[in-house]
Amino acid sequence: MRVQVSQNFSPHGLKVIRTHPDGGRYRLLHRGNIVLHTLAYGAEIRVEVPELPEFYNIHVPLTGGGRLMVGGQDVAAPLTIIGPRQRIDMNWSVDHDVVIIQIPEVLIDRVLEDQLGDASKKDMSFEPQVIDESPLGRVLTALSRPATAGQSFPFAASSLAEHHFEQFLLHTLVGSQPHTYSADIGDPSAPATPAALRRARRFCEEHAAEPITLGDIATAARVSVRTLQRDFRNHLQTTPLAYLRQVRLAHAHADLVRIAQTGTPTTVTEVALRWGFTHLGRFACLYRETYGRSPSSTLYGSR
Numbered sequence: 001m002r003v004q005v006s007q008n009f010s011p012h013g014l015k016v017i018r019t020h021p022d023g024g025r026y027r028l029l030h031r032g033n034i035v036l037h038t039l040a041y042g043a044e045i046r047v048e049v050p051e052l053p054e055f056y057n058i059h060v061p062l063t064g065g066g067r068l069m070v071g072g073q074d075v076a077a078p079l080t081i082i083g084p085r086q087r088i089d090m091n092w093s094v095d096h097d098v099v100i101i102q103i104p105e106v107l108i109d110r111v112l113e114d115q116l117g118d119a120s121k122k123d124m125s126f127e128p129q130v131i132d133e134s135p136l137g138r139v140l141t142a143l144s145r146p147a148t149a150g151q152s153f154p155f156a157a158s159s160l161a162e163h164h165f166e167q168f169l170l171h172t173l174v175g176s177q178p179h180t181y182s183a184d185i186g187d188p189s190a191p192a193t194p195a196a197l198r199r200a201r202r203f204c205e206e207h208a209a210e211p212i213t214l215g216d217i218a219t220a221a222r223v224s225v226r227t228l229q230r231d232f233r234n235h236l237q238t239t240p241l242a243y244l245r246q247v248r249l250a251h252a253h254a255d256l257v258r259i260a261q262t263g264t265p266t267t268v269t270e271v272a273l274r275w276g277f278t279h280l281g282r283f284a285c286l287y288r289e290t291y292g293r294s295p296s297s298t299l300y301g302s303r
Contacts, residue, residue, distance in 0.1 A: 001003040001026065001041050008037065009057070009102070010295055013048040020044075020064065020094045030153055032162050035102040038062070038147055044094035049087065054105040056083045056126070058173075060140045062148050064096030070128045079130035079140055081177065083125065099147045101140075103170070111174045112181060113224045114196045127178040139169065164219060171224045196221040197231055204244045209275065214240055249277040249290060252283075256298045268295045 001024045002014045019126050024042030059220035060082045068075040069083055069089040080086055084105050110122060130137050133237035146153050197259045218225045219264035232240050252275045269280060287295045
């Protein structure tokens with residue numbers, strides 16, 4: 001078990017205090033950008049990690065319990081998170097069984113970069129104690145249920161579902177668990193995120209013909225929905241979905257102009273539906289407000 005854990009996590013010192021008759025077990029639950037494992041040494045143990053490598057570990061006990069010390073500080077909570085360059089000392093009860101969620105440091109750094117720009121210079125660390133009733137605590141509790149029952153995770157159904165889960169977990173972690181930059185992220189006057197806005201706008205332009213949602217845009221921008229809405233409002237004086245609607249309207253206008261020039265037998269209705277406008281009356285009103293004429297006059301006016 002020590003060799004197995006060293007290969008999947010990090011080298012560590014191990015002291016066996018008392019063995020369990022059922023023995024230990026290790027199982028890989030899910031492997032993506034974020035990896036989930038379940039682990040039971042089959043003994044009461046003490047584990048010492050001189051310095052965790054470049055990833056974060058979130059511990060979600062299924063059975064038993066333990067004690068965690070991070071940098072010599074005692075952490076009194078069943079749900080915990082530890083991170084890179086931290087010195088760890090853990091004691092686990094003889095009946096322990098724990099889900100470990102492994103998150104590469106680069107994923108957290110990417111979320112911070114999106115939200116803070118170049119402001120993130122010093123080492124990042126989370127408060128190691130996770131409160132059960134916090135947003136992160138509730139997510140972790142929900143994740144433990146399939147692991148306890150031996151079921152597959154719903155997000156394993158597709159690569160798209162896995163991507164959405166990973167983004168949800170990352171933003172819940174950074175947005176709700178106290179850490180080095182919490183005050184900066186929570187400050188309404190914090191620096192804007194032009195890189196996130198560029199990603200969001202580019203995503204809208206490249207996927208305008210697809211049935212995308214507000215959550216899809218936020219995921220592409222690598223920020224939370226709330227941050228995305230705030231930045232669009234503060235810097236573009238609009239909302240993400242209103243911006244998407246204008247992009248689609250511009251595509252519809254370009255199609256109508258091109259059709260008018262080529263004489264292709266296409267109707268206004270076909271163009272509107274192609275770009276996601278199912279209510280033709282609203283499409284016509286929005287078009288007239290933007291271009292000063294009706295869609296039909298654009299299509300037939302020059303013929």
